Amino acid sequence: MNELIALFSYDFFTNAFLAAILASVTCGIAGSYIVSRRIVFISGGITHASFGGVGIAYFMGLNPILGAAVFGVLSALGIQVLKDRGKVREDSAIAIWWAFGMAVGIICIALTPGYTPNLMSFLFGNILTVTHFDLYLFLGLAIALITFFSLFFNRILYIAFDEDFARANHIPVRTFNAILISLVALTIVLNIKVVGIILVLSLLTIPQTAVNLFTKNFKQLIWGSSIVGFVGTFSGLLFSYYADIPSGAAIIFTLVFLYVTFWVVSKLKYLL
Amino acid sequence: MEHLIEINEVSFAYDQEVILDSVSLTINDKDFIGVIGPNGGGKTTLLRLILGTEIPQSGTITTLESTDKRPLIGYLPQYQKIDKSFPINVFDVVRQGFLSGAGALKRFSKEENEKTADILRKVGMYEYRKRPIGELSGGQMQRVFLGRALVNEPRLLILDEPNTYVDNQFENDLYNMLTALNERMAILLVSHDLGTITSKVKSIACVNRTLNHHMSNKITAEQLNDYNCPIQIISHGEIPHTVLPHHHHKH
Numbered sequence: 001m002n003e004l005i006a007l008f009s010y011d012f013f014t015n016a017f018l019a020a021i022l023a024s025v026t027c028g029i030a031g032s033y034i035v036s037r038r039i040v041f042i043s044g045g046i047t048h049a050s051f052g053g054v055g056i057a058y059f060m061g062l063n064p065i066l067g068a069a070v071f072g073v074l075s076a077l078g079i080q081v082l083k084d085r086g087k088v089r090e091d092s093a094i095a096i097w098w099a100f101g102m103a104v105g106i107i108c109i110a111l112t113p114g115y116t117p118n119l120m121s122f123l124f125g126n127i128l129t130v131t132h133f134d135l136y137l138f139l140g141l142a143i144a145l146i147t148f149f150s151l152f153f154n155r156i157l158y159i160a161f162d163e164d165f166a167r168a169n170h171i172p173v174r175t176f177n178a179i180l181i182s183l184v185a186l187t188i189v190l191n192i193k194v195v196g197i198i199l200v201l202s203l204l205t206i207p208q209t210a211v212n213l214f215t216k217n218f219k220q221l222i223w224g225s226s227i228v229g230f231v232g233t234f235s236g237l238l239f240s241y242y243a244d245i246p247s248g249a250a251i252i253f254t255l256v257f258l259y260v261t262f263w264v265v266s267k268l269k270y271l272l
Numbered sequence: 273m274e275h276l277i278e279i280n281e282v283s284f285a286y287d288q289e290v291i292l293d294s295v296s297l298t299i300n301d302k303d304f305i306g307v308i309g310p311n312g313g314g315k316t317t318l319l320r321l322i323l324g325t326e327i328p329q330s331g332t333i334t335t336l337e338s339t340d341k342r343p344l345i346g347y348l349p350q351y352q353k354i355d356k357s358f359p360i361n362v363f364d365v366v367r368q369g370f371l372s373g374a375g376a377l378k379r380f381s382k383e384e385n386e387k388t389a390d391i392l393r394k395v396g397m398y399e400y401r402k403r404p405i406g407e408l409s410g411g412q413m414q415r416v417f418l419g420r421a422l423v424n425e426p427r428l429l430i431l432d433e434p435n436t437y438v439d440n441q442f443e444n445d446l447y448n449m450l451t452a453l454n455e456r457m458a459i460l461l462v463s464h465d466l467g468t469i470t471s472k473v474k475s476i477a478c479v480n481r482t483l484n485h486h487m488s489n490k491i492t493a494e495q496l497n498d499y500n501c502p503i504q505i506i507s508h509g510e511i512p513h514t515v516l517p518h519h520h521h522k523h
Contacts, residue, residue: 036359087287154378158368161358165420168323168347169372216359216404 007241012128016247019130020233022138023194023203028226029145030187031204033180036218037160040205042079045094046185047200049075049101050192054122055108064122065134065189072185075101077178125196125248127237138190145183149222156180157218194233195248206255207232210262232258274301275336276344276428276458277322282331284317291317294331295483299428303458304450306473306489309501313480315462319432322460323347336427343372346426346457350433351413356406362416363401366392369423388423395419396445411442418446428458435465447472 007013034043050072057067075097082093109119121129130138149156159166159176167173191200211224236251243250277299284292292314299305299322309315320326321333323345335344346369370384392398395415400408408416414434421429435443450459450472463469470476476486478501486495496502 032359038355151377154371154380157360157364158371161360161365162349162354162368164320164323164325164349164353165347165368166371167325168345169343170324171371212359216406217361218359221359 004238015130015132015135016127016237017234018135019127019138019194020237021230022135022142023127023191024207024226024229024233025142026138026145026187027191027203028207028224028229029149029222030184031208031229032218032222032225033156033160034184035205035208035212036221039181039184040201041091042076042094042181043184043188043204044201045079045098046072046076046181047188047192047197048099049078049097050185050189051106051122051197052101052104052108053189055105055112059108059112063133065137065193068189068192069137069186071101071104072189073182076181076185080178080181121196122192123196123198124246125192125194125199127194127233127247127251130193134190134193141183141186141190145187148179148183152176153219160218195251199248199252202252202255203229203233206252206259210259213262213266228258228262229255275299275334276301276303277336278332278334279321280332280334282321282328282333284314284321284326284328290481292321292328292479292483293481295479296331297477297483297485299458299460301427301458302454303460304454304472304474305458305460305477305485306469306475307460307462307477307479308464308469309479311464313501315479316432318479318483319430319460319462322430342425342427344427345372346421346424346429348414348417348421348429348431348434351410351417354405354413354417356413358405360405361401362397362403362405362408363388363392365405365416366419366423369420372424388419391419391423392416394422414442414446418449422453426457428460429453430460430462432462433464434461435463 008017034040050068052075053067053069053071054064055067056071057064060067079090079093079097082088082096083090086093088096155166155171155176159171159173163173187204188200191203194200195203207225207228208221210228211221215221215224232255233251236254237247239245239254240247240250275298277297279295279297281294281296282292283290283294295314295318297305297318307315307318317326321328324333367380367384367388370380370388371378389398389401392401395418397412397415397419400412400416405413405416418431418434421431434446450461453459459473461469461473470489470491473489476489476491478484478486478496478499480499480501482500484499484501486499
């Protein structure tokens with residue numbers, strides 16, 4: 001226990017702890033939305049497309065997270081435009097953005113002279129390298145998500161549940177969808193710092209899937225997955241510290257462990 | 273009589289394929305229109321145009337400006353189009369009916385919650401109000417969505433094939449309810465089953481690229497043929513239906 005408290009005297013560890021809280025809250029909200037709405041695959045497209053923004057930012061000497069944020073939001077909206085205007089099937093539109101973003105990222109990083117950033121850190125993330133700047137961005141996003149979801153909770157719930165009915169009732173479905181998918185994109189991009197491009201979707205889906213075993217209520221799903229997300233992320237962080245393994249993978253490992261535990265408990269409930 | 277909806281020479285096409293070609297239909301207060309036609313004939317597109325979820329390429333759709341709190345349209349979708357695993361319970365689904373015309377920051381009032389409970393009792397689903405929507409049977413789900421369509425007392429109730437894939441009990445209850453509801457609201461009922469609807473409706477709209485509004489609930493095979501509306505006439509023993517008037521074949 002003393003050792004644990006001692007860990008907080010390290011700046012990087014306090015930052016990681018705060019990042020774990022903010023990651024859990026943002027993923028708890030945005031993840032509940034994408035899981036309920038079955039747009040996990042779109043989110044996968046956004047995740048990989050945002051790598052294009054990382055590459056461009058490096059090439060131009062800007063902050064890679066900001067580049068990824070811009071590119072992530074544009075690809076989220078781009079998938080929608082390609083589907084609506086270009087009459088491209090949605091899954092194909094996603095695949096195009098997915099690969100295009102990755103390609104742009106790889107080309108830009110190859111063209112960047114001198115120092116080439118460690119690709120691995122973007123693919124697999126590292127919660128211990130989260131900076132103060134990242135935390136401010138994270139905090140801003142968390143406030144935006146909490147505000148938007150508290151104010152418009154009923155609208156969001158009903159658009160997500162039955163878009164046609166909402167549209168027939170003159171609710172501005174398109175505007176809400178655009179705002180929501182942009183918030184999802186920003187959530188994904190900031191959480192890339194924590195677990196990386198390859199693993200980030202699990203942060204938005206594993207807690208939700210676990211909590212979904214016990215509740216079929218959207219609000220409870222948000223609260224529950226934020227809490228489960230935090231327990232998984234923080235214990236994963238400790239696990240990675242003590243076992244000296246990469247933090248991203250350790251976090252996913254503890255989340256899956258939590259999911260399996262929940263699953264077993266949900267089965268036991270029927271037996272008892 | 274008050275025109276609720278006026279569809280005037282509306283055409284709609286997906287890409288190059290014409291779905292509806294210059295169709296017109298006026299829906300008046302207290303109408304009870306049965307919409308029939310073959311699959312792919314444009315019934316669903318017609319509904320989507322009325323609901324405003326599709327915009328016609330030409331022609332106009334005029335809707336009545338609502339003067340009181342009642343919304344213009346209540347809508348019962350085909351139940352298989354609903355995502356059954358969505359985390360939402362029965363009560364919250366029905367309450368969704370109060371969203372029309374409400375402000376973006378909508379919070380539900382006590383009165384609205386009471387009305388929701390009332391309508392749940394009327395459709396026989398009050399005991400299930402806390403159940404997740406995915407745990408219901410097809411017929412129960414239809415009752416819930418009927419409750420959602422009715423909770424806000426719409427001027428026009430639109431039902432999209434409510435007799436598909438559901439139990440006979442619901443179908444019987446529904447048809448009995450519709451006659452009573454028709455005294456307060458117009459009804460547009462889409463059905464693939466002509467035999468069942470003709471005893472209840474007041475007029476029949478045949479949709480197959482074109483639209484012919486037949487101003488009676490009795491229709492003959494010849495008339496259907498004239499309207500270019502090839503549908504099967506099925507009679508069910510259990511369910512009340514109008515036997516089609518006799519007609520003589522030329523041999």
